[in-house]
Amino acid sequence: MLHPKPMALLLAGLVALAPLSAQAEKSRRLSVTGEASKEVVPDTAVISLGVRAQSDEAGEAMELVSVSMNEVMASLQDSGIAGDDIQTQQISMHPVWSEIRRDGAYEQTITGFEASNIVMVTLDDLGTMGGVLDDVLRAGANEFRGISFSYSEQDAAEDDLRSAAVEDAIDKARQLAAAAGMELGLVRQIQDGAADGGGGRMMATEMARSSDMPIAPGAITLRHSVSMIFDLKKPSKPK
Template sequence: MRRIVFSAIAWTLLVGWAWAETAPPVLSVSGAGQVAVVPDMAVISLGVVHVDKTAGAAMAKVGADARALIDVLGGEGVAARDIQTSQLSVGPVWDTRASGPRTITGFEARTMVTVRVRDLDGLGAVLDKVLDAGANTFNGLSFQVQDPSAAEAEARAAAVREALEKAQQLSAAAGLTLGPVLRLSEGGAGGPRPELFAARAADVPIAAGEVTIRATVSMEFALEP
């Protein structure tokens, strides 16, 4: 009985070793694709900062200017869903010039608003109006695509094509035949990239550039003799 069991174990180990020895090799490659599109939306971050003797007075000034700022944005056709308060704070202003203990000289109140502008032709006018309304802090501007799905699909297809071309070249160079796909995974990112496109609105020249939509894929193929 022991001899039978031992023979069975030995046969199992032998089959497993033979399968491992004859398992087809695997080729791993990656591919990247990108599509440049003209953006159709801008995201701006702006706000109001005031300093006064008391926290209440500073916050009151900020509140008044923030209300005027939001009213102006609404008057320029910016929807309420595209206006979001991203920061609201108040804190002491310290006198750091004195050689003795630090003293509070006043209070600084601050609010920041993130705004999506979907009409790029009116972006310059929006910037002019919000500055006139009391915005005295500007933290940046970026351009985006409202619906990137078509560009993302094109970038993915380009990434897969590149991965396939690499796999075909490598397998041919090794004298092997490219087998079926064993694994396919995706990763990707997009971001703004300044290019040649420019628009002018009101008195502010706006260079919208291009938004580059990127996609990357990883693929594994079986290789056959």
């Protein structure tokens, strides 16, 4: 029969071992990152373009921009672009400063005003892009901020990539566990990484008056990643 004091010591020892055992189990875990990527052909473009004009008077500069912008908007609508696909991005007005020599010294003075109106145009038919750009140039557009390309089915593609990234993480974890002489246990954590849509592709340049501007959208690489934590366990004994 155990005396009360040794029994208390035994129980205390078992309680002390419990956290150590849990800590040991937690230390036998494996963290991996799974990745997946896919190249897609973009089918949508967003073009940033507009009109810029200068004049001695602010009101006249804005009037020049408004007249030309109305022509540009009419050209876009004639090309079959819906009103919902045309959005004003920026309207600005600022003074034009020049350096003038006066009484033997140079001083900064306002010599005019510059106004601009920039719109974003969404195109669902990339085959018409060159013609649309050529038309708005003829209509009076003289500023081109750039083109960004995207893929309309990106959400569905990212769902597939997410699943592929999980499979990649599991394959890596199994390989690492086997190399370490262990077996893969339960999944303890899954963390979805940020999707990378390739950043679109932005090309910015001043517009040049040319006929049917050639545009090459190329391809967009979509990427997705997930981080997973697995338990590691000792190999099962052979029967």
